[in-house]
Amino acid sequence: LGGHDPYSASKAMAELATDAYRQTFFPPARYAEHGVAVATVRAGNVIGGGDFAAYRLVPDCMKALMAGEPIGVRNPLSVRPWQHVLEPLSGYLWLAVKLLQEGPAYGEAWNFGPLEQRGISTQEVAEKLIALWGNGRWVHTDPGYAKVETGLLRLSWEKAAARLGWRPVYTWEEALAEIVAWFKAYQRGDDMGAVMQAHIAAYEARAAALGLGWMK
Template sequence: MAANRIDPAFWAGRRVFLTGHTGFKGSWLGIWLDMLGAQTTGYALPPERAEDMFAHLQLERALAGSLDHRIGDIGDFETLQEALRAARPEIVIHMAAQPLVRRSYREPLATFATNVMGTAHLLEAARHVPGIQAILLVTTDKCYENLEHELPYKEGDHLGGHDPYSASKAGSEIVGAAYRRSFLAEQGVMVATARAGNVIGGGDWSEDRLIPDAVRAWRDSETLVIRSPSATRPWQHVIEPLRGYLMLAEALCGAGGAAAAEAWNFGPQLDAVQPVRHVIEKMANRWGPMAAEMRGQGGEARWRAENELP
């Protein structure tokens, strides 16, 4: 990935199979692939909410010229395999996941089924589909064993996870490495994993995320309760990791693709690592104009730490 840019000529007419295309990052990536001229087959569950980006922007219709929109569960191996065979992709980008930490505590078995076995289903189906050049598995920076230190984790650090979500993503990484070494490398299919986290941007209405939670609370004239305002996070706008994913996919298909077939971290510069308080205060300062744009909806931008009295 020597050239720090995306090559539109590479993507023009390229057949891409994108799982999770109805999700937050998947919706953004579907739009970007359309702009690059790729022919994309999307495979995902329906959007959870009417305000989710894919539904709100009516992307099934807006991207109809470049996106074959397929509803399917990553846990349904036969349907997934049929969709892959029909798509005949050159590149597979796997973004379908159960991405929420707190939900993973409520639904641990479903989280492991989607994130670990879903990855295994995809790779098992893909190894029987000819013509695939590269597979990019999108995981998370939460896949590392949490040592509670401030230093950024490196790709060679130990995998782990105290919660079901993090552990399931570490499991997804292990599954990806096993399929790469056992089957796909010898078939000439390059497999890499992409690890990013704390991604923010328009169209994200997921539960238990800082900015969507703030908008919902202030829109409904409620006080936002924040668990750990002093905790620092490597915040990055959704466009940044997606740009990295596209560059990595290009590298996997290039002459030196084998060198890129490994795990990659995607994160911001160290000066973008800021506490939660920093982000929410910036948001609160801008809430007035935002509320005005929503035609008078919403009250004052109030928030407090979870351990503070109301």
């Protein structure tokens, strides 16, 4: 929140709109009457196996690596809070449990971010994916237009840690290793349903070993 580019401003606008809706139609003080608790959630830059979206760093990297082509990186020094998709999903589901159990006590704004508070550059991500894949290279590409976007984005999840007992499971490198493993399995023609079930089970096992509340 608090950014000056349109994308960042849209996040703040969403919070204002949601709070106005909450206070107008589902005021917390009258929860006993309407039974609705409204929360908002924000995640970092979510990444994971199976994402083939266009103009996104990790999908573009993996498609290039599978095709044996160089990876085009538009803004190598941009820093983003990269996180595996299972991280925010675990937080969202655990928050939903709390909303059902305790209602408006948890009807607020929540962040679910990555383990690394410093943020990781797009160049670091591309180079790590190349190393994990085993070959490849990246090149700096000119986007061809002056797109205004924030160079540094971070996300604090201290509130989720303190009140939900939530924390990330994977480091950024472990998240990328999971992604590369997924795409290698995809390229081999493996049963991807079974692969994804195995990845979810591995994530849950790590979370259980860390003693996270949502696994109890």
